Amino acid sequence: MAKIDTPPKFLDAGEAALVVEFGREVDPAVHARVLALDAALRALDLAGIVECVPTYRSLMVHYEPLLLPRADLVARVRAIESAVHATPQSNALWVLPVCYDGECGEDVGVIADAAGLTSDQVIALHSGATYRVYMYGFAPGYCYLGGLPKELAISRRATPRPPIPPNTILVAGGLSLVATNPMPTGWYLIGRTPERMMALRREPAFLAEPGDLLRFERVDRATFDALDARAAAGDLVSRKEAAP
Amino acid sequence: MSGLRVIAAGPGVTIQDGGRHHYLRFGVTVAGPMDKTAHALANRALGNAPQAAAIEVSLGGVELEAQGALTLAIAGGAFDVTRDGRALPACCVVNLAPGQRLRLRPGAAGAWTYVAVAGRLLLEPALGSFSAHTRSNLGPPALAAGQDIAVAARAMDLDDSAIETDWPQAAAIRVLLGPQDDYFAAEQIALFLDSEWRVGGRSDRMAYAMEGPLLVPAHGFNIVSDGVAEGAIQVPGEGKPIVLMADRQPTGGYPKIANVIGADIGALAQKRPGDALRFKAVSHDEAVAARRAMAAQLAAPVRLTPVLRTHFTSEDLLRFNLISGATAGAD
Numbered sequence: 001m002a003k004i005d006t007p008p009k010f011l012d013a014g015e016a017a018l019v020v021e022f023g024r025e026v027d028p029a030v031h032a033r034v035l036a037l038d039a040a041l042r043a044l045d046l047a048g049i050v051e052c053v054p055t056y057r058s059l060m061v062h063y064e065p066l067l068l069p070r071a072d073l074v075a076r077v078r079a080i081e082s083a084v085h086a087t088p089q090s091n092a093l094w095v096l097p098v099c100y101d102g103e104c105g106e107d108v109g110v111i112a113d114a115a116g117l118t119s120d121q122v123i124a125l126h127s128g129a130t131y132r133v134y135m136y137g138f139a140p141g142y143c144y145l146g147g148l149p150k151e152l153a154i155s156r157r158a159t160p161r162p163p164i165p166p167n168t169i170l171v172a173g174g175l176s177l178v179a180t181n182p183m184p185t186g187w188y189l190i191g192r193t194p195e196r197m198m199a200l201r202r203e204p205a206f207l208a209e210p211g212d213l214l215r216f217e218r219v220d221r222a223t224f225d226a227l228d229a230r231a232a233a234g235d236l237v238s239r240k241e242a243a244p
Numbered sequence: 245m246s247g248l249r250v251i252a253a254g255p256g257v258t259i260q261d262g263g264r265h266h267y268l269r270f271g272v273t274v275a276g277p278m279d280k281t282a283h284a285l286a287n288r289a290l291g292n293a294p295q296a297a298a299i300e301v302s303l304g305g306v307e308l309e310a311q312g313a314l315t316l317a318i319a320g321g322a323f324d325v326t327r328d329g330r331a332l333p334a335c336c337v338v339n340l341a342p343g344q345r346l347r348l349r350p351g352a353a354g355a356w357t358y359v360a361v362a363g364r365l366l367l368e369p370a371l372g373s374f375s376a377h378t379r380s381n382l383g384p385p386a387l388a389a390g391q392d393i394a395v396a397a398r399a400m401d402l403d404d405s406a407i408e409t410d411w412p413q414a415a416a417i418r419v420l421l422g423p424q425d426d427y428f429a430a431e432q433i434a435l436f437l438d439s440e441w442r443v444g445g446r447s448d449r450m451a452y453a454m455e456g457p458l459l460v461p462a463h464g465f466n467i468v469s470d471g472v473a474e475g476a477i478q479v480p481g482e483g484k485p486i487v488l489m490a491d492r493q494p495t496g497g498y499p500k501i502a503n504v505i506g507a508d509i510g511a512l513a514q515k516r517p518g519d520a521l522r523f524k525a526v527s528h529d530e531a532v533a534a535r536r537a538m539a540a541q542l543a544a545p546v547r548l549t550p551v552l553r554t555h556f557t558s559e560d561l562l563r564f565n566l567i568s569g570a571t572a573g574a575d
Contacts, residue, residue: 011423060471
């Protein structure tokens with residue numbers, strides 16, 4: 001990626017949070033710059049930075065201005081920006097088992113109708129793609145993915161549905177999402193993984209880092225049930241591979 | 245084992261420490277006290293770490309019974325506080341003999357108060373924090389009648405005392421404009437800053453709704469989700485601003501016209517539904533100066549005035565209650 005990118009905007013969200021904004025739309029090149037800055041700032045481990053929150057288009061830096069003045073933080077970010085090539089850095093590729101059958105994928109038919117495809121085509125497309133972890137949000141461990149095949153772009157529901165089962169895979173608005181705890185949602189249910197994106201007693205508690213790659217591997221209901229029992233007992237049931 | 249038995253608890257009474265930090269990037273809400281200064285004061289009055297876990301009491305009120313001898317500190321809004329029916333100052337250090345009951349109910353002013361214990365509450369941490377975030381079931385559940393909270397009590401040689409408070413008198417809630425103030429035309433920003441607002445009835449630990457004129461962004465109500473800081477004032481579709489508080493989600497997709505400065509979030513939190521307020525724009529330098537003043541206040545020694553009696557006249561309460569000048573209710 002060329003280094004002719006426009007410089008980021010610095011926006012204050014109060015005196016203790018700085019938004020470093022690279023764009024205002026969803027764009028993989030913009031997201032790559034967000035993740036590159038996030039990684040560089042974390043590597044620097046500056047006194048005064050509390051935590052960084054990557055999103056599609058900006059990095060929010062929560063900081064203590066009494067330890068790290070705003071001007072110093074901005075200067076650090078500018079120095080990083082002029083040195084870092086915003087090439088997507090993926091540390092890992094996660095392969096998650098997913099059951100698309102029956103109630104696990106209760107909206108596969110709806111998605112197929114909206115797309116003019118068969119259910120098998122929808123499942124083949126969803127499980128054939130490689131996704132990138134864009135960000136977490138909405139609720140703990142809710143993992144937003146870029147890379148959904150455009151054939152599967154479907155608008156959100158007009159009204160939210162009642163809470164989803166745990167560890168459901170959702171699609172809507174051109175994105176896919178791996179959920180954790182049951183919550184109401186306006187998205188569509190395409191499948192369910194036995195893996196836990198968040199497990200409080202596991203180290204690390206969260207499976208994937210923003211920027212990691214992720215693929216889905218289709219399993220049948222019996223395999224799902226067996227893996228779900230193992231995951232409930234604390235086992236990791238996904239595979240971690242080196243990023244290509 | 246010492247402990248506190250919950251005799252009664254209204255909705256929204258929870259355990260809070262300094263908050264669940266470092267997991268925002270995984271979608272985890274920070275939570276933590278609504279009024280950080282008051283929470284820290286209650287802890288500091290007992291020599292605890294300022295961010296130790298304490299009980300945050302909502303307008304629902306709470307009644308607790310000591311299991312074993314305990315020393316507690318209370319600091320926050322002007323709640324009515326009684327020990328076995330006898331009035332105490334709203335902000336105080338109080339010794340409880342086994343079986344004695346402490347009751348906190350909404351008083352003259354304020355929406356939150358804190359009960360810290362000398363020693364520590366024995367709780368299981370979740371992701372390194374004891375803060376309750378009830379929407380995501382992280383941390384201890386909200387207090388409920390019949391529950392026992394185990395305490396590793398530390399013996400204190402403190403008399404029952406009033407805690408002298410010097411809360412800032414918030415004439416206006418100070419804000420920094422942005423990060424999406426450019427989504428609003430100049431007259432919309434003027435409308436925001438010149439209007440009187442009232443705290444809406446549906447306000448809670450997640451957000452305080454503001455009732456007043458409707459604000460209309462120039463570029464629509466939807467932005468691509470970005471980070472949300474505590475005190476962010478977002479303007480969703482119906483045009484009613486919402487101030488995002490301790491239990492906010494880590495990211496959001498509505499334009500944010502301004503952000504309440506750190507030093508004034510506690511003062512805003514202490515407003516009750518129906519209370520009026522105004523917003524005042526300040527510079528980043530002014531916000532940092534206010535933050536520095538708040539940090540200095542938090543580092544200053546806690547001033548205690550021993551209370552030899554357990555029965556107070558309304559004049560006594562008037563003297564102790566430095567928040568609003570109103571009485572906290574005589575017994």
